[in-house]
Amino acid sequence: MRRIIATLLAIFLTVPAEPAFAYLKFGTRVNGRQVTLKWMQTPVRYFVSSRNAVPGVSVDDFQAAVGRAFAQWQAVPTSAIAYQFAGLTAGLPGEEDGLSTLGFRNRPDLDRVLASTNFLVDISSGALLESDIFFNSSFSWSTAPAGELGRFDLESIALHEIGHLSGLGHSALGETELREGGGRRVLGAEAVMFPIAFGSGTVAGRTLRADDIAGISDLYPDGNFIASTGSISGTVTKDGQPIFGAHIVAFDPATGSMVATFSLNTQGQFSISGLSPGPHVVRVEPLDDAEIDSFFDASLTVDIDFKVAFLDRLVVVAAGGDRGGVSATVSRK
Amino acid sequence: MAAVLTAMYVTAADAQPIGAVPGRLEFDAGIIWAGAQPLGSHDANLTTGTGSTLRLFSSTSDLLAAVGFEGRVAVKVTRTVDARASVSYAKPELRTRVTNDSENSAGATVSETVQQYLVGGGIDWYVASRRGGARVRPFIGGGAAYLRQLHEGATLVATGQAYDVGGGVKLLLASRTRPRQLMRAAGVRLDARVVVRTKGISFDGRRSIGPAAAASLFVRF
Numbered sequence: 001m002r003r004i005i006a007t008l009l010a011i012f013l014t015v016p017a018e019p020a021f022a023y024l025k026f027g028t029r030v031n032g033r034q035v036t037l038k039w040m041q042t043p044v045r046y047f048v049s050s051r052n053a054v055p056g057v058s059v060d061d062f063q064a065a066v067g068r069a070f071a072q073w074q075a076v077p078t079s080a081i082a083y084q085f086a087g088l089t090a091g092l093p094g095e096e097d098g099l100s101t102l103g104f105r106n107r108p109d110l111d112r113v114l115a116s117t118n119f120l121v122d123i124s125s126g127a128l129l130e131s132d133i134f135f136n137s138s139f140s141w142s143t144a145p146a147g148e149l150g151r152f153d154l155e156s157i158a159l160h161e162i163g164h165l166s167g168l169g170h171s172a173l174g175e176t177e178l179r180e181g182g183g184r185r186v187l188g189a190e191a192v193m194f195p196i197a198f199g200s201g202t203v204a205g206r207t208l209r210a211d212d213i214a215g216i217s218d219l220y221p222d223g224n225f226i227a228s229t230g231s232i233s234g235t236v237t238k239d240g241q242p243i244f245g246a247h248i249v250a251f252d253p254a255t256g257s258m259v260a261t262f263s264l265n266t267q268g269q270f271s272i273s274g275l276s277p278g279p280h281v282v283r284v285e286p287l288d289d290a291e292i293d294s295f296f297d298a299s300l301t302v303d304i305d306f307k308v309a310f311l312d313r314l315v316v317v318a319a320g321g322d323r324g325g326v327s328a329t330v331s332r333k
Numbered sequence: 334m335a336a337v338l339t340a341m342y343v344t345a346a347d348a349q350p351i352g353a354v355p356g357r358l359e360f361d362a363g364i365i366w367a368g369a370q371p372l373g374s375h376d377a378n379l380t381t382g383t384g385s386t387l388r389l390f391s392s393t394s395d396l397l398a399a400v401g402f403e404g405r406v407a408v409k410v411t412r413t414v415d416a417r418a419s420v421s422y423a424k425p426e427l428r429t430r431v432t433n434d435s436e437n438s439a440g441a442t443v444s445e446t447v448q449q450y451l452v453g454g455g456i457d458w459y460v461a462s463r464r465g466g467a468r469v470r471p472f473i474g475g476g477a478a479y480l481r482q483l484h485e486g487a488t489l490v491a492t493g494q495a496y497d498v499g500g501g502v503k504l505l506l507a508s509r510t511r512p513r514q515l516m517r518a519a520g521v522r523l524d525a526r527v528v529v530r531t532k533g534i535s536f537d538g539r540r541s542i543g544p545a546a547a548a549s550l551f552v553r554f
Binding site for chain 2: 175249278
């Protein structure tokens with residue numbers, strides 16, 4: 001769900017209890033244990049609603065655009081996720097009909113929500129059973145190759161929502177500024193899963209980034225993922241105390257790529273997997289570029305009172321290994 | 334080796350040309366200084382809505398200059414040519430400087446220590462001397478080596494090749510010509526090289542060129 005709107009997905013977002021969980025994923029508690037929501041069977045079959053086409057986007061255009069977005073996620077070489085177009089349906093997204101449906105719905109009341117994803121979950125196992133994505137037809141949409149002025153790019157937004165459909169939460173790899181009239185404007189993002197969409201008229205969000213690729217591979221790893229990449233794990237502390245919700249970015253100085261996660265428990269522990277082998281610069285920053293409830297349940301207290309800091313050592317990641325015990329210390333602002 | 338050298342004395346009559354006797358083996362050991370190796374620069378970029386980039390911070394990485402150890406064994410192929418095999422070890426620091434951070438103007442310098450091994454061979458050609466008893470012998474040479482670099486913790490290896498060309502001098506400090514003496518000569522070898530490294534730790538994928546210099550003590554048998 002794009003932050004330009006917000007909260008429908010946030011209510012599904014709970015925080016994994018175990019630090020071994022890298023990235024934000026959707027989770028639920030099963031018998032007192034945190035379980036990541038994911039599809040247990042692939043390919044994930046999806047339907048396209050044949051109702052409510054919008055001006056400038058026919059059903060065929062819609063199907064083609066979301067098909068390209070699904071294809072990008074499926075093409076990630078280190079992920080085993082697969083999708084299959086199952087056909088058109090007269091149903092609408094949001095209906096509990098056992099079909100994962102993508103389509104338009106007119107929701108002028110959600111005046112800051114471009115699109116949203118919801119789930120039907122087997123709460124005994126955490127298995128995703130159905131996931132629908134609705135695109136808000138009260139906005140103007142486009143599937144033009146280069147985008148269209150004043151219209152939101154459907155493929156870009158679909159790419160983000162399909163990340164949610166697959167079980168991924170939001171990434172904080174982006175910078176924003178506050179708008180005078182409220183809300184935030186994206187200055188830049190390096191993850192499709194950043195919660196705030198680019199403005200209309202751009203197709204800059206059509207490409208998966210290193211962080212997205214690491215996230216989907218972590219959730220649905222194929223055999224090559226674990227052997228070809230490595231991970232960093234450790235803790236973040238301030239004044240000797242662990243902090244929750246610190247944003248940790250692993251930057252590869254050989255490629256310029258970034259993969260990030262959060263300290264995800266009260267022990268301040270974090271784990272970033274899917275890193276390319278080699279030395280990495282580790283940067284720790286407060287979560288101050290989006291609304292915190294885009295990432296965490298509102299009942300959780302996220303510490304944002306600290307300065308950006310870098311680890312003073314390069315952290316070497318080996319293929320197939322975890323560089324554990326990394327200790328990052330931050331200081332108050 | 335220093336003790337051996339000080340126990341010997343040299344007279345002009347004993348001195349022999351450094352490259353005089355084919356088939357002789359020569360061993361030397363000493364120190365090597367390898368110059369810094371730029372590894373390249375990369376920015377941590379975010380993508381903007383126009384598709385351009387917004388820099389979060391910049392990084393510049395170098396493998397810093399380091400002093401290490403080098404050992405060599407050489408055999409006289411002809412009176413003016415040595416074939417040599419060598420091994421060297423050094424622990425250069427891999428340093429990344431982070432600057433222009435959009436949220437932390439102080440930036441940072443982060444590093445790790447790399448263990449670097451070079452195993453290779455080459456040829457030295459002694460510039461002909463008119464005087465058979467010359468105790469200073471200039472040479473030029475070149476070689477190739479297998480490069481093995483272990484990142485901190487020895488969990489990750491980068492391998493490549495190194496090629497060098499350069500020249501130097503050998504200073505004969507002592508020699509013996511009597512038949513039953515095993516050690517025939519000893520001295521100092523000084524050289525400077527240009528080293529071209531391919532692969533190994535390289536952030537931009539390009540080969541790097543850097544200087545190196547070495548000083549060692551040698552003994553010839």
